[in-house]
Amino acid sequence: MKIGVFDSGYGGLTILNKISQRLPEYDYVYLGDNARTPYGTRSFEVIYAYTLQAVRYLEQQGCRLIIIACNTASAKALRTIQQHDIDPSRLRVLGVIRPTVEAVSKDARHVGILATPGTVSSESYVMELSKLNPDLAVTQQACPMWVPLIEAGEHRSMGADYFVQEYIDAILQKDNAIDTLILGCTHYPLLFDKIRKVVRPDIRIVAQGDIVAESLSDYLKRHSEIERDLTKGGQRTFLTTESVEKFQSSASIFLDAPIIAQHIELK
Ligand code: DGL
Numbered sequence: 001m002k003i004g005v006f007d008s009g010y011g012g013l014t015i016l017n018k019i020s021q022r023l024p025e026y027d028y029v030y031l032g033d034n035a036r037t038p039y040g041t042r043s044f045e046v047i048y049a050y051t052l053q054a055v056r057y058l059e060q061q062g063c064r065l066i067i068i069a070c071n072t073a074s075a076k077a078l079r080t081i082q083q084h085d086i087d088p089s090r091l092r093v094l095g096v097i098r099p100t101v102e103a104v105s106k107d108a109r110h111v112g113i114l115a116t117p118g119t120v121s122s123e124s125y126v127m128e129l130s131k132l133n134p135d136l137a138v139t140q141q142a143c144p145m146w147v148p149l150i151e152a153g154e155h156r157s158m159g160a161d162y163f164v165q166e167y168i169d170a171i172l173q174k175d176n177a178i179d180t181l182i183l184g185c186t187h188y189p190l191l192f193d194k195i196r197k198v199v200r201p202d203i204r205i206v207a208q209g210d211i212v213a214e215s216l217s218d219y220l221k222r223h224s225e226i227e228r229d230l231t232k233g234g235q236r237t238f239l240t241t242e243s244v245e246k247f248q249s250s251a252s253i254f255l256d257a258p259i260i261a262q263h264i265e266l267k
Contacts, residue, residue, distance in 0.1 A: 001229045002027040002237075003216075004058035004066035006051070009037035009151050011187030012069030013254035015096065016236070018209030019067070019216055025232040029061050032251075033266060034242035038147040039072045040116025040185070047118060051077035052085055053266040059091050061239075064229045066093045067216065071115055071184050075122035092226060097124050099215035100182060100208050105132040108180035108204075110139070112171045114195075115184035117142040125184055139178065141171035143185070150187045153250055155194075164194045172199070180204045190254070239264045 005016045009032050016030050031054055033039075039047050051073040058066050068074045074095030081093055104111060113125045120142040129138050145163040149155055172178060181203055183189060189207040196205060220227040238261040240247035247261045 001062050001064035001231060002029050003230065004028075004055075004061065004063035005030045005069050006054045006058060006066060006073070007032055007068075007070040007186055008039040008050075008072065009034045009147070009187070010250055010254050011147070011150070011185060012067075013251055014186050014189045014207070014209050015067065015069035015212050017255055018213040020236060022210075022213035022217055023220070024234055027231045027233050027235045027237075029058060029063060029237045029239065031058055031239045031264070032241070032247065034151070034240050034247055036241060036266075037151055038116065039070065039076075040118045040147055041144060042118065044076050047073055047076040048080055050266070052081055055081055055086070055091075055093060057239075057264065057266055059086075061237075064091065065226055066091065067212065068093060068095045069186050069212070071096055071124075071186065072118040075119045075124040092223075094216070094219065096186065096208050096212050097128060097184075099211050100184070100206070101125065101128040101132060102215075103211045104180055104182060104206055105129055105136065108133075108136060110137045110175055110177045110179050112175065112178040112181045113138065113140040113184045114143050114146075114167065114171065114181060114188060115140065116147060117144050119184055125182070137175060137177070139171060139175040141167050141174070143167040143188075146191060147185065147187050150190050151250075153253065155190045160191065160194060164191055165198055168195065168198050178203060180206060182206045183208065238262070241266055 074097045078095040120140045126138050244261045
């Protein structure tokens with residue numbers, strides 16, 4: 001059986017990249033719902049329905065474990081799916097918010113969350129962080145232009161410079177004492193260098209790939225009954241709801257390697 005990795009688009013590839021470097025022996029199926037991205041501006045009902053369709057699809061593909069490599073879907077749909085829609089003895093579904101929060105909550109004092117409007121309005125980061133460390137100051141900033149820029153391959157453009165500056169200025173105006181900035185969307189590591197250039201060097205910028213990879217490795221050590229079921233052929237399969245040509249050319253930017261994808265329909 002395989003490990004499924006799901007995102008609304010290309011962003012989850014930043015997670016798959018790190019997971020498959022850390023745990024290269026397992027077989028992975030990546031599913032990008034590129035035809036319906038972005039999710040970040042959609043309602044709870046729509047994000048939940050789309051995410052559930054993806055989870056069902058990956059289950060049919062033989063996944064025993066699915067990582068929702070999308071903060072928006074983790075914030076809006078994960079808990080309902082875990083509690084109502086799956087049989088945990090056959091399938092486990094994990095998100096990316098909890099491991100991120102666990103990784104930063106001890107060392108930080110003023111945390112900034114950069115995320116999609118959907119993740120921000122869910123307040124998931126604020127709630128999870130304050131459960132682990134009630135003394136943290138948490139400030140959020142929605143960055144609605146970043147995912148569309150990245151999905152369009154415009155993340156290296158001057159337009160991207162403009163929107164990076166705009167949202168960074170906005171969050172630092174709300175709290176100028178931020179010491180840790182969480183890139184709370186799996187697309188945002190593609191803007192890492194631009195963000196690094198415009199924030200003070202003492203601010204720690206946290207991307208999720210290594211954190212999720214570490215947390216998955218730990219999870220598999222703790223759940224040998226799941227680990228045993230996973231096939232170890234080191235294969236990566238890529239599925240997209242968009243055209244295969246478009247996915248393949250854009251995905252190579254995220255993975256630095258050519259890939260072969262298959263088109264699928266989610267319903
Ligand atoms: N990559 C997704 C996330 O981590 C968001 C993308 C979207 O808005 O569809 O939130």
